[in-house]
Amino acid sequence: MRWLIPRLLNLDRRIIFLAVGLAILLPIVHPLKLPGLKVTQAVRGVYDRIEALPPGSPLLLSFDFDPASKPELHPMGVAIVRHAFRRDLKVIATSLWITGAGLAEDILQTAGREFNKRYGEDFVFLGWQPQPINVIIGLGQDLYKTFPRDYRGNDTRALPALQQVSSLRDIRYMVDLAAGSPGVEEWIVYGADKYGFKVGGGATAVIEPGLRPFLQTGQLTGLIGAMKGAAEYEALLAQPGTATAGMDALSLGHMLVILLVILSNVVYWISRRLPG
Amino acid sequence: MPFFRRTLPLVIAFVTGVALILQYYIPHEASEEFLTQLNDWLIVIGVFAFLLGIYSLGHVHATRIRRQAAGWGYSVVMFVGIAIGLGTGIASQGEVTTPDGTLSSFGWMYDNMLIPLQGTMFALLGFFVASAAFRAFRARTLEAALLLAAALLVMFGRVPLGEYLWGMLVGVNAPVAMRDIVEWIMNTPNLAARRGVMLGVTLGAIATSLKIIFGIERAYLGGD
Numbered sequence: 001m002r003w004l005i006p007r008l009l010n011l012d013r014r015i016i017f018l019a020v021g022l023a024i025l026l027p028i029v030h031p032l033k034l035p036g037l038k039v040t041q042a043v044r045g046v047y048d049r050i051e052a053l054p055p056g057s058p059l060l061l062s063f064d065f066d067p068a069s070k071p072e073l074h075p076m077g078v079a080i081v082r083h084a085f086r087r088d089l090k091v092i093a094t095s096l097w098i099t100g101a102g103l104a105e106d107i108l109q110t111a112g113r114e115f116n117k118r119y120g121e122d123f124v125f126l127g128w129q130p131q132p133i134n135v136i137i138g139l140g141q142d143l144y145k146t147f148p149r150d151y152r153g154n155d156t157r158a159l160p161a162l163q164q165v166s167s168l169r170d171i172r173y174m175v176d177l178a179a180g181s182p183g184v185e186e187w188i189v190y191g192a193d194k195y196g197f198k199v200g201g202g203a204t205a206v207i208e209p210g211l212r213p214f215l216q217t218g219q220l221t222g223l224i225g226a227m228k229g230a231a232e233y234e235a236l237l238a239q240p241g242t243a244t245a246g247m248d249a250l251s252l253g254h255m256l257v258i259l260l261v262i263l264s265n266v267v268y269w270i271s272r273r274l275p276g
Numbered sequence: 277m278p279f280f281r282r283t284l285p286l287v288i289a290f291v292t293g294v295a296l297i298l299q300y301y302i303p304h305e306a307s308e309e310f311l312t313q314l315n316d317w318l319i320v321i322g323v324f325a326f327l328l329g330i331y332s333l334g335h336v337h338a339t340r341i342r343r344q345a346a347g348w349g350y351s352v353v354m355f356v357g358i359a360i361g362l363g364t365g366i367a368s369q370g371e372v373t374t375p376d377g378t379l380s381s382f383g384w385m386y387d388n389m390l391i392p393l394q395g396t397m398f399a400l401l402g403f404f405v406a407s408a409a410f411r412a413f414r415a416r417t418l419e420a421a422l423l424l425a426a427a428l429l430v431m432f433g434r435v436p437l438g439e440y441l442w443g444m445l446v447g448v449n450a451p452v453a454m455r456d457i458v459e460w461i462m463n464t465p466n467l468a469a470r471r472g473v474m475l476g477v478t479l480g481a482i483a484t485s486l487k488i489i490f491g492i493e494r495a496y497l498g499g500d
Contacts, residue, residue, distance in 0.1 A: 013407040020406045036440030067391040068398035102386045131322040141312040213471045251437030260410040268414050
């Protein structure tokens with residue numbers, strides 16, 4: 001037994017890497033369909049707001065993330081755009097992150113094709129502009145001046161989807177999917193608080209705990225947290241997607257880390273009690 | 277000329293700062309137009325900041341290559357990356373697709389290089405976090421033990437399997453659900469700490485802003 005303690009305390013990290021790799025890969029290759037997913041009130045807060053918007057009204061989406069956060073926020077984006085298209089809302093999208101523009105375009109195109117929605121009439125992607133805070137303030141002043149042309153180079157004044165929106169004052173609700181700053185906080189401080197619209201958030205697991213104060217104060221109507229939040233949203237839509245598919249890997253990954261930490265502490269505790 | 281080097285910037289900072297504070301509370305057309313104008317100025321200034329950033333980055337890495345400092349090869353990679361990115365961006369006129377709907381070289385780089393590279397970098401974190409947690413996350417003190425317990429509970433309760441196992445352990449109709457425990461940790465100690473940090477940072481930002489507006493903080497004027 002004594003010989004095992006130092007070996008476990010200094011466990012070769014390649015063994016840990018292998019275990020993590022297997023815990024993530026195996027359920028992707030062979031889905032286990034583990035039970036237990038329940039929809040939280042925070043996720044329902046976003047869903048209910050979108051559900052309450054009258055058909056034809058605009059929904060602003062901001063895709064403020066980059067490819068590093070794709071596994072968490074891309075499924076969330078797909079689920080929200082699907083929901084908006086189901087409700088026949090006019091989706092107006094933008095991105096405060098330059099590396100998020102391509103992902104946003106991909107999400108809109110994928111969901112647009114699925115629901116036979118037409119670009120320019122049912123949804124618009126404004127694209128990215130430098131100086132994110134100024135972009136939010138600019139959108140609050142004049143959308144057409146801030147984005148004279150959309151991501152595809154069209155004249156924004158000529159797009160039917162934007163006919164009822166000239167600035168953020170015409171927006172009732174927006175959802176920001178963010179992996180950091182600029183993101184949810186900026187939209188609340190420079191957009192929602194000044195121009196009077198409501199905000200729903202979607203965030204990576206890293207920043208989601210930091211956004212909770214905004215949820216408690218009501219500055220966020222809801223908050224979708226990471227891949228699990230995206231899976232909850234997919235469950236609300238009754239349309240499983242990549243987030244639901246990732247729940248098995250996430251569950252096993254978490255459980256493995258928990259077991260590793262417990263093992264490490266038990267071994268550490270025993271080692272301290274061994275003589276010599 | 278002390279007037280242009282010191283007095284004029286201080287006057288501009290004071291007038292602009294006070295005007296923007298007042299603007300926020302004046303819901304008038306002229307006030308909004310003022311903000312729009314100022315916003316345009318900021319965007320123009322921001323473009324110059326970009327150029328300055330590129331110059332600064334280039335200067336630092338050119339110096340490293342010239343001196344053949346440790347890791348200077350990475351600086352060469354940086355220049356090659358900028359050249360390829362800029363070249364394909366200009367060749368594709370900044371468009372990710374061509375008029376016939378296929379991917380441009382710029383779009384191809386985004387889809388096939390940037391997305392997988394960034395995804396890979398972030399995915400590697402999962403492996404290193406697991407390894408680091410095994411080595412470093414030990415209950416050596418009472419505080420560390422509390423942190424460890426909170427972290428394990430949150431990790432356990434924030435995945436569907438955790439909630440399911442909790443239901444099996446204590447019963448589906450148990451008075452406290454796993455997600456209630458997790459929500460309490462997230463919404464009480466976590467939220468209190470986060471709010472304290474936010475208030476502190478915001479009060480600090482307000483204090484610094486007032487110091488700049490009233491000319492007490494002058495570091496932005498540079499040198500002497």
